[in-house]
Amino acid sequence: MEKSAQNPQQVSAGERIPLWIFRMAALIAGMAVFFPPVNPGRVSGKINQAASLFTTGISRDTVTNSMGRILRSQWILDGDIQSLMIACIVIMLGVAACAAGAAMSLGNRRMRKTGLILPLAGAPVMGIGLYLIQTVYNRMVAHGTEVDKLDRLELGMPGGFTVYCVFAGVLFVTGLIAFLTAEKETDPEVKMGMEEKYKLFLMILPVILLAFIFCYLPIWGWRFAFFDYIPGGDIGAENYVGLKWFHFLFSDPATTRDLIRVLRNTLAMSGLGIVTSWLPIAFAVLLAEIRSRKFQRFVQTFTTIPNFISWVLVYAIAISIFSSDGFINSFLTNVLHRAGANTNYLQIADHTWLKMLLWGTWKGIGWSAIVYIAGIAGIDQQLYEAARVDGANRFRCIWHITIPGLMPTYMVMLLMSIAGILSNGMEQYLVFSNAMNKDVIEVLDLYVYNIGIGQNKISLSTVVGVAKSLVGVTLLFGANGISKAIRGESII
Template sequence: MRKMQGRGEESLLVRRLGRRRVRGLKYTLLAVPFMVYIFAMNYVPLIGWLYSVFDYRLGQKFLDFGNMVFVGLDNFKKLYNERSEVLRVMRNTLVMSGLGLLSTPLPVVFAILFNEIRGKHFKKFVQTTTTLPNFISWITVYGIAFAFFSVNGFVSMVLRQFGIEPSPTGILGDVDKVWFLQWFLGIWKSFGWSSIIYIAAIVGIDAELFDAARVDGADKLQTIWHITVPGILPTYVVMFLLAVSNILTNGFDQYFMFYNPLVADRIEVLDYYVYKVGFIINDYPYSITLGMLKSLLSIVLLFTANGLSKKIRGDAIV
């Protein structure tokens, strides 16, 4: 009886609203929890921007502005006065993100090569081994890197066996190599996972195009160049432009783990610097001001990337 009553209510709802509207309503209700999550995690914290004009200290009551000293634009003046330090951090951020942008073709190349593997079991093995590092925490990655690249690590021992004396600080403490080491570790950890979207794009290419190419006598390289590459190029453009818009967000945990006084000048990126100012130096209002700078610059980059997308693809990404 309950099932029949439920079906009757559902059919009545369908007759009143229409089948398409009912389906759309169901999809909307499914999206509501995610919309609430996005709002709570990304928009509610913007209330904290108010602290940038108050002398707030951690431990005070939330939004208790009556017991806080109003400092006005002092933190913004401080941002200008300490611009040399901020520019140094921005330099590190842009260099690391720029190196990341240079490596964006690697997942594309890997996806194309992966698509050409015919052995089913070997294909699964390759995909598992290349994707697995994405799920390894940076704490574990640091432990592995320390075992290999520290003063008495595996690499230093091998170099000594060949009569080469390694750096007295080890690679982890070499300020001239820190950018490239972090770049290498970032590629190793993420390129397998990043290639999944390009593998999916290749799968989505019409199989008749490949059949037609074979009939026309195209070899493997010609098929890849004239069908596979154009087929995944729109996906690559979108992903590249999104990476440009997120160029100031290159992670925190990686640089937090590999930070040490020897390489501090090169490894302090914006995310880590905001954390240091807010929680180590305990200047929370100034860290919020830095976060506001990052957010505003990211918005500018997003709309710049959006404009480039309109010119290149004739379509916006947002």
């Protein structure tokens, strides 16, 4: 006891487990506030499905945006909506108290003991809020029966209500256990405080949570791959299909054919990109050979612009140049006086892969070259002088100094593009696709979009997406392994 009194930060073994359970519960309850599916305040089907507890509490518009008639005719009273929102705010206050308690439990012994009082107040406050929701619900039902419109109101206690009852219970019990097991600070000299490491962690926690919600949580969506999911429906034991969709990819002839076609397009266009990935180096090296600095800057300025416009705008430009009333045709007609020139080049499916490569090069080469131009500027000039003294001409200098100097950067770029061979993105191919070329332009990303969002085949497209993600990660680690083996340096 004497020893631990000297270190007020220390958490004893008996305290540790209840503390962690309580912290996790508080974290989950805190995040659930922003999750629409567990909104305890959605007591009517008329309340926006996308409203979380948080939105229900703060935004009256979101709560009521699809019940205009109901409110106008006073089938639900305005006061009840307000009570509902207050109830939600009360619940949130309770959750906030628990979360603050969890944060404080990272502090020293005095702060811990003080902080753990918060859930003992916060969980009951949540209970009060939940009770208020129950009351509001009862009032709404009573009023709905009175005006005889109960069937129109779609009233019902939401699943989130039960979830939050559980949260409140768990938080109270775990908070109480943690509070009771937490040791008291005996030394009156010790003030509340927290170790720097936990302070820093709490500061970055919001960013980590955002990353978790938008980058890691989608992995939870992979479960759709194992269910026969219909948009708007539920998933559960009754539509669990195991690996059916994975088999379907290979057993359904139409899907298999599509998949092979799409993979061929993807690999062909990525492959062309990789084969021509030296072009930016050539661009940079040749540009550096021009002696006029002004001209270099001029070229660099104007060849980089296309990188900063969207693919939609590139398509607009393509229309202005290549469509039937575009530049090419009007040039042929009005300048060269060639009659009947009105071909819409964008509708011609020949050489689509090559055309896409050219558009990509047009848009990207100036930008990709910048990294190499900067690389050339970073090469030690003494190397060139020494080489020239030894009698090397400019081509030898390029070959023996410039290019080897750029190789490390190029290798990283090359390995990254190999790792991303299945991900060409969908924007370019989406905007350029039309009835003529859709068979040869559809890449994997676009295919997933088309079947998933376009045709609502959520499960099937998830399967394709999962396979793509796994292959992508494998390739990335493979490329990283190669890089480590060859250059002794990792690229990620």
